[in-house]
Amino acid sequence: AQSVSQHNHHVILSEAASLELGCNYSYGGTVNLFWYVQYPGQHLQLLLKYFSGDPLVKGIKGFEAEFIKSKFSFNLRKPSVQWSDTAEYFCAVSTYSGGYQKVTFGTGTKLQVIP
């Protein structure tokens, strides 16, 4: 069964600092990869996704992520965070298994940006 690991549970950064959140998955086959974000009091929403092609994908609000197949990783990055990026971030992996697409989420990383 696939699994997703997010190594950072709680990250605190000052505004303008650079961000990198780690995500590793375990699955040997073809994967679709996602980062979802949950701002305080809001729905979970898609930040960015990777299906195929260029392994460097760009999402909303200046976020990007790089798929490194050899490392089974899909780390999220942002060069300069803002206070409004304070949220919880979830990495997710979708795989085709047993006739359907199954989506597995990581445990989440809470990001706190200090003004």
Next chain:
Amino acid sequence: DVKVTQSSRYLVKRTGEKVFLECVQDMDHENMFWYRQDPGLGLRLIYFSYDVKMKEKGDIPEGYSVSREKKERFSLILESASTNQTSMYLCASRGQGSGANVLTFGAGSRLTVL
């Protein structure tokens, strides 16, 4: 935009009560999901449905059941609520074709079982 509506934002129930959590989506999506979200555990899949009257167990189905009588509606049922089912419950839907494989979530239903 797809809208996923969960009928109750906050519920307080007593141990042993039967609980219904309702979810409706308005974009004719085939696939619907129920997750629970707990601090430090992320989202865990309870049940999902790929079509009307069809259901599949997720990773933590014990203590739960589901119903999908109409395409737009997916209900999560706790037959006899227990305190360890206190959690945030998230419903999501997903379509086919363009934009497929992206989940759209509802606002969540926070259930407290006393």
